Amino acid sequence: MEETLQQLSNTLNNKIVSSFEIMGVCNSDGILIEELDDIFSVPDNCNYFVSLLSLETDSMIPNIQAPNNKFYYSVRGEEKEIIFKPGGYDINDINSVLRQHLGEDKVKFEINTATGYCFFKTSR
Numbered sequence: 123m124e125e126t127l128q129q130l131s132n133t134l135n136n137k138i139v140s141s142f143e144i145m146g147v148c149n150s151d152g153i154l155i156e157e158l159d160d161i162f163s164v165p166d167n168c169n170y171f172v173s174l175l176s177l178e179t180d181s182m183i184p185n186i187q188a189p190n191n192k193f194y195y196s197v198r199g200e201e202k203e204i205i206f207k208p209g210g211y212d213i214n215d216i217n218s219v220l221r222q223h224l225g226e227d228k229v230k231f232e233i234n235t236a237t238g239y240c241f242f243k244t245s246r
Contacts, residue, residue: 136174136201144156184209184210185211186207186210187208188208191207192203192205193206195224204224216231230243
């Protein structure tokens with residue numbers, strides 16, 4: 123019955139509804155590329171829309187990649203940089219990397235999870 127109603131709706135609205143599952147592996151930049159030509163075809167004289175209805179992943183999506191993986195600071199006028207390895211980081215991971223490079227007692231992130239604001243504090 124549900125399939126019949128879907129077919130009737132498609133006919134009345136002159137549309138084709140397709141659903142399919144894409145499974146794959148991200149490249150080294152964290153991007154999943156899938157050619158859709160092999161999955162379904164659309165007539166040449168047709169406008170179509172593609173919607174992502176669900177995304178399930180068993181790994182973190184990388185949020186730090188080159189060129190946005192550098193943290194700059196200066197000591198007595200000398201500019202220095204910390205380069206993060208590409209990957210997925212939450213704010214606590216970023217805090218750990220900075221503390222590892224700058225010293226445990228010299229740097230701290232304060233995180234307000236309600237507002238999303240982060241405060242970076244240093245001590246001399």
